[in-house]
Amino acid sequence: MKIVVAIVSCALALGAFAQGTPKYLDFTAPLEERVEDALGRMTLEEKVKMLHAQSKFSSAGVPRLGIPELWCADGPHGIRGEVFWDNWDNAGWTNDSCTAFPALTCLAATWRPELAREYGRAIGEEARYRGKDVLLAPGVNMLRTPLNGRNFEYLGEDPLLASKMAVPYIEGVQSNNVAACLKHFALNNNELNRNTCDVHVSDRALFEIYLSAFKAGVVEGGAWAVMPSYNLFENRHACENPRLIKEILKGDWDFDGITVSDWGGVHNTDLVIDGGLDLEMGTGTDGLTANMNAYDTYHMANPYLERLRDGRASVEELDDHVRRVLRTIFRTSMAPSHWKGRFTCPEHYATARRIGAEGIVLLKNDGVLPIAENVRKVLLVGENAVKMLTIGGGSSSLKAQKEISPLQGLSEALQGKAEVAWERGYIGAGGVIYNNVKSRDFELLSERRDSAALVADAVEKARNADLVIFVGGLNKEEHQDCEDRDRLSLNLPYGQDALIEALADANPNIVVVNISGNPVAMPWAGKVAAIVQDWYLGSEAGNSLADVLTGTVNPSGKLPFTIPYRLEDTPTWGDGRRYPGIQRADSHISDIYYDEDILIGYRWYDTKKIPVQFPFGYGLSYTRFDIGTPTVSRTDSIYTFTMDVSNIGSLKGAETVQIYVSAPKVKGLVREAKKLAGFAKVDLLPGETRSVSIDVPVSVLAYYDEETASERIVPGKYVFSVGASSAELLHKINVRYDEK
Ligand code: BGC
Numbered sequence: 001m002k003i004v005v006a007i008v009s010c011a012l013a014l015g016a017f018a019q020g021t022p023k024y025l026d027f028t029a030p031l032e033e034r035v036e037d038a039l040g041r042m043t044l045e046e047k048v049k050m051l052h053a054q055s056k057f058s059s060a061g062v063p064r065l066g067i068p069e070l071w072c073a074d075g076p077h078g079i080r081g082e083v084f085w086d087n088w089d090n091a092g093w094t095n096d097s098c099t100a101f102p103a104l105t106c107l108a109a110t111w112r113p114e115l116a117r118e119y120g121r122a123i124g125e126e127a128r129y130r131g132k133d134v135l136l137a138p139g140v141n142m143l144r145t146p147l148n149g150r151n152f153e154y155l156g157e158d159p160l161l162a163s164k165m166a167v168p169y170i171e172g173v174q175s176n177n178v179a180a181c182l183k184h185f186a187l188n189n190n191e192l193n194r195n196t197c198d199v200h201v202s203d204r205a206l207f208e209i210y211l212s213a214f215k216a217g218v219v220e221g222g223a224w225a226v227m228p229s230y231n232l233f234e235n236r237h238a239c240e241n242p243r244l245i246k247e248i249l250k251g252d253w254d255f256d257g258i259t260v261s262d263w264g265g266v267h268n269t270d271l272v273i274d275g276g277l278d279l280e281m282g283t284g285t286d287g288l289t290a291n292m293n294a295y296d297t298y299h300m301a302n303p304y305l306e307r308l309r310d311g312r313a314s315v316e317e318l319d320d321h322v323r324r325v326l327r328t329i330f331r332t333s334m335a336p337s338h339w340k341g342r343f344t345c346p347e348h349y350a351t352a353r354r355i356g357a358e359g360i361v362l363l364k365n366d367g368v369l370p371i372a373e374n375v376r377k378v379l380l381v382g383e384n385a386v387k388m389l390t391i392g393g394g395s396s397s398l399k400a401q402k403e404i405s406p407l408q409g410l411s412e413a414l415q416g417k418a419e420v421a422w423e424r425g426y427i428g429a430g431g432v433i434y435n436n437v438k439s440r441d442f443e444l445l446s447e448r449r450d451s452a453a454l455v456a457d458a459v460e461k462a463r464n465a466d467l468v469i470f471v472g473g474l475n476k477e478e479h480q481d482c483e484d485r486d487r488l489s490l491n492l493p494y495g496q497d498a499l500i501e502a503l504a505d506a507n508p509n510i511v512v513v514n515i516s517g518n519p520v521a522m523p524w525a526g527k528v529a530a531i532v533q534d535w536y537l538g539s540e541a542g543n544s545l546a547d548v549l550t551g552t553v554n555p556s557g558k559l560p561f562t563i564p565y566r567l568e569d570t571p572t573w574g575d576g577r578r579y580p581g582i583q584r585a586d587s588h589i590s591d592i593y594y595d596e597d598i599l600i601g602y603r604w605y606d607t608k609k610i611p612v613q614f615p616f617g618y619g620l621s622y623t624r625f626d627i628g629t630p631t632v633s634r635t636d637s638i639y640t641f642t643m644d645v646s647n648i649g650s651l652k653g654a655e656t657v658q659i660y661v662s663a664p665k666v667k668g669l670v671r672e673a674k675k676l677a678g679f680a681k682v683d684l685l686p687g688e689t690r691s692v693s694i695d696v697p698v699s700v701l702a703y704y705d706e707e708t709a710s711e712r713i714v715p716g717k718y719v720f721s722v723g724a725s726s727a728e729l730l731h732k733i734n735v736r737y738d739e740k
Contacts, residue, residue: 022037022041023037024037024038024041024065024067024326024330025066027334027335027336028336031327031330031331032327034326034330035323035326035327035330036323038062038065038067038326039319039322039323039326041065042062042065042322044305044308044309044315044318045305046062046064046065047318047319047321047322048300048301048304048305048308048318049062049301050062050070050279050321050322050325050326051278051279051280051300051301051304051318051321051322051325052279052280052281052283052295052298052299052300052301053280053281053282053283053295053298054069054295055085055086055295056083056084056085056086056087056088056282057071057072057073057083057281058070058071058072059279059281059325061329067326067329067334068329068333068334070133070134070279070325070328070329070332070333071131071132071133071134071333072132072133072134072135072136072181072260072281073127073130073132073134073135073136074136074137074395074396075135075136075137075181075183075395075396076104076123076135076136076137076138076139076153076396077100077101077102077103077104077123077137077153077390077396077398077536077538078098078099078100078101078123078126078390078398078400078538079096079098079123079126079127079130079132079135079398080098080395080396080397080398080399081093081096081097081098081398081399082096090399096130096399097344097399097400097401098126098130098343098344098398098399098400098401099122099126099343099344099345099348099349099352099400099401099538099539100352100390100398100400100403100538100539101119101122101123101348101351101352101355101538101539102119102352102355102356102359102535102536102537102538102541102544103152103153103396103517103535103536103537103538104137104138104139104152104153104154104155104165105151105152105153105154105155105156105359105517105518105535105536105560105561106355106356106359106360106535106536106537106557107119107155107165107169107355107359108154108155108156108161108162108165108359108560109156109359109360109361109533109535109557109558109559109560109619110355110358110359110556110557110681111161111557111558111560111656111679111681112358112681113164113165113167113168114168115354115355115358116164116165116166116167116168116169116172117168117169117171117172118172118351118354118355119169119172119351119355120138120168120169120170120171120172120173120174120175120180121172121173121175121176122172122347122348122351122352123135123137123172123173124172124173124174124175124176124178124180124341125176125341125342125343125348126341126342126343126344126348127173127176127178127341128176128177128178128339128340128341129340129341129342129343130341130343131333132178133178133179133328133329133332133333134178134179134181134224134225134258134260134328134332135173135178135179135180135181136181136183136227136260136395137169137173137180137181137183138155138166138169138170138180138182138183138217139153139154139155139183139184140154140155140162140163140166140182140183140213140214140217141154141183141184141186141187141188141189141210141229142154142156142157142158142159142162142189142209142210142213142600142601143156143157143189143518143560143561143600143601144157144189144190144571144572144579144594144600145189145190145486145570145571145572145579146487146490146518146519146520146561146564146567146570147190147192147486147487147488147490147518147567147572147579148189148190148191148486148487148518149190149191149192149394149479149480149481149482149483149484149485149486149487150188150191150394150481150482150483151481151517151518151561152393152396152481152516152517152518152535152536153393153396153517155213155560156559156560156561156601157560157561157562157600157601157602157616158560158601158602158616158675158676159208159209159210159212159213160212160675160676160677160678160700161560161676161679162212162213163212163213163215163216163217163220164216164679166182166213166216166217166221167216167217167220167221168221169221170182170217170221170222170223171221171222174222174223174224174331176339176341177331177332177333177335177337177339178332178341179223179224179225179257179258179328179331179332180217180221180223180224180225181223181224181225181226181227181260182214182217182218182223182225182226182227183226183227183229183262184227184228184229184230184238184262185214185226185227185228185229185238185244185249185259186206186210186211186214186228186229186233186238186244187199187201187206187210187229187231187233187238188229188230188231188238189210190486190579190580190592191482191483191484191485191486192485192486192580193580193581193590193592194229194230194231194484195230195231195264195265196231196232196588196589196590197231197232197580197581197589197590197591197592198231198232198233198234198235198581198589198590198591198592199231199232199233199592199594200591200592200593200594201233201594201597202594202597202706203704203706203709204597204598204670204703204704204705204706205594205597205598207704208598208703208704209598209600211248214226214249215253218249218253218255219253219254223255223257224257224258224327224328224331224332225257225258225259225260225328226249226255226257226258226259226260227259227260227261227262228241228244228245228259228260228261228262228265228277229262229265230262230264230265232589235589236271236275237265237266237267237271238262238265239259239261239262239265239266239267239272239275239277239280240266240267240268240271240272240274240275240277241275242274242275242276245259245275245276245277246275246276250276256324256327257324257327257328258278258279258324258325258327258328259276259277259278259279259324260278260279260281261277261279261280261281261282261283262281262282263281263282263395264282264283264284265282266280266283266298266299266300267299268299269299269300269303269304269307270307272299272300273299273300273304273307273313273317276317277300278321278324278325279300279321279325280298280299280300280301283298283299284297304318344401349539349540352537352538352539352540352544353540353543353544353547354544355544356535356537356538356540356541356543356544356545357544357545357547357548357553357555358553358556358557358654359535359537359557360532360533360534360535360537360544360545360548360555360557361532361533361555361557361558361559361618361619362530362531362532362533362548362555362557362619362620362621362622363531363532363533363559363563363614363618363619363620364525364528364529364530364531364620365529365530365620365622366529366530367529368467368509368510368511368529368530369511369530369532369549369551369622370548370549370550370551370622371414371418371467371549371550371551373417374466375417375418375466375467376418376419376466377418377419377421377464377465377466377467378410378414378418378419378420378421378465378466378467378468378469379420379421379422379423379458379461379462379464379465379467379468379469380406380407380410380420380421380422380423380469380470380471381422381423381424381425381458381461381462381468381469381470381471381472381499381503382424382425382426382470382471382472382496382513383424383425383426383427383428383472383475383494384406384471384472384473384475384513384515385405385406385407385422385469385471386405386406386407386422386445387405387428387475388400388403388405389403389475389476389515389536389541390403390536390538390539391476392475392476392477392482393476393481393482393483393536394476394482394483394484395483396483397476398538400538400539401539402539403538403539403541404539404540404541404542404543405541405542406471406513406541406542406545406546407420407422407471407542408542409541409542409543409544409545409546410469410542410545410546410549412542412543412546413543413546413547413549413550413552414546414550418466421461421465423454423457423458423461423462424445424447424454424458425454425455425458425470425472425496425499425503426451426454426455426472426494426495426496426499427447427451427454427494428475428477428493428494429475429477429478429479429480429493429494451495455495455498455499455502458499458502458503459502459503459505459506460506462503462506462507462510463506463507465507465509466509467509467510467511468503468506468507468509468510468511469510469511469513469549470499470500470503470510470511470512470513470528471513471515471534471545472492472494472496472499472500472512472513472514472515473492473496473513473514473515473516473520473534474487474492474493474515474516474517474518474520475515476536479493480493481516481517481518481536486580487518489567490519490520490521490564490566490567490570491520491521491523492514492520492521497521497523497524500512500524500527500528501524501527504524504527504528505527508529509529510528510529510530511528511529511530511531511532511549512524512528512530512531512532513532513534513545513549514531514532514533514534515534515535515536516533516534516535517535517536518561519561519562519563519564520563521564521565521566521567521613522563522613525613532545532548532549532555533557533559533563533614551622551651554621554622554623554651554652554653554654555619555620555621555622556619556621556653556654556655556656556681557619558617558618558619558656558658558725559614559615559616559617559618559619559725560616561601561616562601562602562605562612562614562615562616562726563612563613563614564605564610564612564613565611565612565613569605569610569612570604571596571599571600571601571604572596574595577592577593577595578592578593578594578595578596579592580592581593597670598670598672599670599672601616602615602616602617602726603672603673603674603675606672606673606674606726607671607672607673615725615726615727616725616726617656617658617676617724617725617726617727618725618726618727618728619656619725621649621651621653621654621655622649622651622653623647623648623649623650623651623652623653623686624647624648624649625645625646625647625648625649625653625655625684625724626645626646626648627643627644627645627655627657627722627723627724627730627731628643628644628645628646629643629731630642630643630722630731630733631643632720632733632735634698634735636698637697637698637699638695638696638697638698639695639696639697639698639720639735640693640694640695640696641659641678641693641694641696641720641722641733642691642692642693642694643657643691643692643722643731644689644690644691644692645657645682645684645689645690645691645692646684646687646688646689646690647684647685647686647687647688647689648687649686650686651686652683652684652685652686653683653684654681654682654683654684655681655682655684655724656679656680656681656682656724657679657680657681657682657692657694657722657723657724658676658678658679658722658723658724658725658726658729659676659677659678659679659694659696659720659721659722660674660675660676660677660720660721660722660726660729661674661675661677661696661700661701661718661719661720661721662674662718662719662721663701663703663714663716663718664714664716664717664718666714669703669714674719674721674726675700676726677696677700677720678694678695678696678700679694680692680693680694696720698713698737699711699713701713701718701737713737713739714737715737715738715739716736716737717734717735717736717737718734718735718736718737719732719733719734719735720732720733720734720735721733
């Protein structure tokens with residue numbers, strides 16, 4: 001019977017080919033008609049084959065119909081090197097070394113959505129060139145705890161900022177006929193116990209904080225793919241979670257793309273069928289075993305087929321999944337476009353360099369930056385001045401075509417002007433790979449000196465330098481900024497705090513460049529002359545940093561997260577309920593309670609009046625700005641704030657004007673002291689004044705009302721404050737909101 005069906009459908013397909021182009025191959029036909037046409041030609045077996053992996057990163061297309069495989073790639077900072085069909089090992093290709101773009105934390109720190117579009121366009125071009133249909137990016141989980149090992153792959157602690165950056169990133173990627181895959185949906189805010197923690201969160205925090213950027217990515221950005229995460233929510237794994245996938249994503253948000261499981265995130269056939277997932281990836285150890293194809297054992301392979309055959313699973317739902325996969329293929333590899341993308345080109349490096357420099361945040365400057373003309377001897381101290389930071393960190397690890405280290409970048413920028421030396425200063429975690437200047441020529445830096453000798457040598461040289469630049473921070477090793485583990489402390493690792501203090505004692509002209517994707521404690525902040533928050537900047541890391549330190553680029557980054565003083569000050573601190581959760585007595589699951597509710601990041605510190613080291617939205621420039629008194633006008637749905645912004649210094653630069661809103665108090669309702677309502681970045685020449693307008697939708701006044709399960713605006717007085725960071729808000733404007 002099966003053979004007869006196959007022969008008949010094969011003959012039908014051939015017949016269709018003989019009579020002319022079948023509709024699904026007609027690139028000019030409307031997408032949905034192509035989808036229906038292809039669906040109608042497929043056998044049950046072919047349909048099921050599309051819904052699970054056939055290799056580490058691909059799913060089968062329909063070979064009989066000439067519908068190609070669907071290829072996914074990490075993400076989010078470059079196109080991951082090829083791994084083997086069946087395992088994670090590097091496949092050893094020689095044509096897959098990509099451009100490494102800056103980490104998403106850096107992109108968020110630019111506060112410039114146009115750059116997110118440029119980023120998305122460029123990385124999408126690299127994906128298209130490499131034949132990837134789904135880019136597993138961007139990551140839009142909120143920074144809930146600074147210990148989360150994956151915050152570097154995300155866009156900070158504010159849902160509005162993350163949304164404003166994610167949407168153009170997605171549009172840029174998809175303009176290349178590559179699907180952006182928003183991840184990790186949802187509530188994957190820690191890596192520790194990521195597969196076994198069940199998140200308990202109020203609906204209000206869920207919708208106001210944690211789902212906001214996902215919603216924007218789907219509804220405004222039109223993302224074609226979403227990746228449900230590893231963790232549980234309401235006692236169901238996210239990949240098997242009908243509330244998240246069916247009700248919210250596909251129902252409320254009308255998402256018509258595919259949900260792709262996080263790799264290995266599916267655990268149970270009946271639950272995943274009920275949950276509404278479309279594509280199962282990475283389950284167990286796969287590959288070819290002695291007598292069968294192990295991919296056939298995936299939950300959404302033979303076990304699903306059996307249930308479809310005996311009526312336990314619905315064919316209607318199967319068809320919905322298949323439609324989504326077909327739609328994705330017709331939007332990507334079978335789209336009506338001949339564009340093949342481009343790869344590792346000067347334009348992409350320029351984009352990486354520009355975004356890198358623009359995201360760097362100057363946190364403190366007692367006048368040592370930009371590096372003065374009379375500086376002759378510069379000493380760099382610290383491993384991150386030479387360590388390859390495109391490698392490591394988990395799935396976002398890259399095989400980069402090149403990576404300019406800070407030592408290289410600064411040496412080149414200061415050539416002929418100053419002598420640049422380097423001292424190691426500390427030894428980081430083992431297994432480290434160093435860049436031996438030429439790309440892909442790695443070496444392990446051997447070290448005979450012990451820690452005390454390393455510090456002593458660095459201090460000794462620091463005494464004789466005109467300027468000391470410490471380049472340290474975290475790295476991509478386990479328990480630093482790295483997937484599958486969380487950090488163990490807010491402080492810098494490897495004795496760096498003591499080293500910085502010793503260096504500062506030896507030479508007050510010291511700049512600390514902290515490279516991390518997370519806030520770190522800075523107990524030495526008062527003792528150093530300048531602090532620069534740097535990020536994982538990818539291929540052009542050293543050049544971007546040199547651009548800022550030498551003043552070629554005037555820093556304009558602003559923090560996408562708060563830097564607290566102590567871990568005890570953070571919203572998840574306590575008896576373990578909030579983080580890392582409480583282990584259930586009878587199972588391997590732990591329960592994690594988001595008791596801080598909507599109060600994450602600056603919402604927490606502001607509301608609880610907890611002093612912080614550096615506030616959200618903060619960042620200095622080498623010039624100075626003045627933000628004039630704003631005026632406000634209103635249409636039915638939008639407030640428009642208009643103000644003059646002036647550059648009152650002597651260098652060209654860019655300022656980000658930020659608007660926050662504080663809502664009237666309501667008994668029994670948690671209110672954040674304020675939240676970000678809008679922002680705009682403006683470029684200004686010295687002495688220039690520009691009028692800047694920022695639109696803020698009236699809906700920003702709303703909170704999520706759990707009783708009515710909808711957004712609600714309480715009538716009353718709302719206070720907008722305008723300024724250069726969440727802590728420098730000079731102008732206040734009161735607005736009354738009355739119900740109509
Ligand atoms: C990560 C995802 C990634 C996937 C494929 C998982 O471990 O959580 O972000 O896209 O692997 O590499």
